[in-house]
Amino acid sequence: MTQSSRLKTWLPIGLAAVVIFFSSFTFVVREYEVALKLRLGEIVSDTYAPGLHFKIPILHQIRKFDRRLQTLDSQPERFLTIEKKDVIVDSYAKWRIARPAQFLRSTGGNNARTSRLLSERINTSLRDEFGKRTIQEVVSDDRLALMEALTKDVNANAADLGVEVVDVRVKQIDLPPEVSESVYQRMRAERERVARDLRAKGAEAAERIRADADRQRTVIVAEAYRESEEIRGEGDAQSAAIYARAFTANPEFYAFYRSLAAYRESFGQGGSVMVLEPDSEFFRFFRESSGQP
Numbered sequence: 001m002t003q004s005s006r007l008k009t010w011l012p013i014g015l016a017a018v019v020i021f022f023s024s025f026t027f028v029v030r031e032y033e034v035a036l037k038l039r040l041g042e043i044v045s046d047t048y049a050p051g052l053h054f055k056i057p058i059l060h061q062i063r064k065f066d067r068r069l070q071t072l073d074s075q076p077e078r079f080l081t082i083e084k085k086d087v088i089v090d091s092y093a094k095w096r097i098a099r100p101a102q103f104l105r106s107t108g109g110n111n112a113r114t115s116r117l118l119s120e121r122i123n124t125s126l127r128d129e130f131g132k133r134t135i136q137e138v139v140s141d142d143r144l145a146l147m148e149a150l151t152k153d154v155n156a157n158a159a160d161l162g163v164e165v166v167d168v169r170v171k172q173i174d175l176p177p178e179v180s181e182s183v184y185q186r187m188r189a190e191r192e193r194v195a196r197d198l199r200a201k202g203a204e205a206a207e208r209i210r211a212d213a214d215r216q217r218t219v220i221v222a223e224a225y226r227e228s229e230e231i232r233g234e235g236d237a238q239s240a241a242i243y244a245r246a247f248t249a250n251p252e253f254y255a256f257y258r259s260l261a262a263y264r265e266s267f268g269q270g271g272s273v274m275v276l277e278p279d280s281e282f283f284r285f286f287r288e289s290s291g292q293p
Helices: 003-024 100-107 111-130 135-139 142-157 177-249 251-267 281-287
Strands: 026-029 033-039 042-045 051-054 060-066 070-073 077-080 086-097 163-174
Touching: 026 033, 033 100, 042 100, 060 100, 070 111, 077 111, 086 111, 100 111, 111 142, 111 163, 135 142, 135 163, 142 163, 177 251
Parallel strands: none
Antiparallel strands: 026 051, 033 042, 033 060, 070 086, 077 086, 086 163
């Protein structure tokens, strides 16, 4: 085998050995990571900037953790308000690693253990804060103040875990099923009471309007009757005046006209029987064409 052939054979192997040797003495910290160097299980450094760093194989161990913002979505839990009423609260928290060394000592770098310990502290803070407030306060504008207080309290309680709690939010507040039904019953009863109230007020207003309309109708009919009687009286007066003028203008003709009208009324129906003396005034115009007795 020639020297060039041996070189071609051993060069890749040598390069691989150099890379392996070099990589065993180095480690890379990315932008989103924090790193700890341990010597025989004891933390010796936790201040590594992103980039390439050196270590001693076997003697040093490197632990890396994600330092980005993480979300802990807790299971809904039941808490008591100051009114001793149960509410079911669904919440979540935003957190990140603040002190890597303390984080490793407290949780062992185990995410499941971290979530459990952090959930316990969040539930403790939720229990304390809900125990100070009524249901009305936790679902009204005071809810923002509640979440600010929760964030501050949980952040203080989680300091021993080496994490920073950036935000705690309440997603939903529900009543237990057995309480919800009684609340709905009360709401229905209240709505029915309001409806009855409104119907009673409407009936009262209707009666008042109806009574006022009846009163106005009576007044209008009375005024119309009065006006009609006045007009009738005026008509009768004018009629009497006309009759009087006609009578004074020609009394004989007027008497004759009235007699004809009386004959028409008396004999016009047929079957009428009248018993009168022959010289009765009623037959005056039959006896004499002049109308004189």
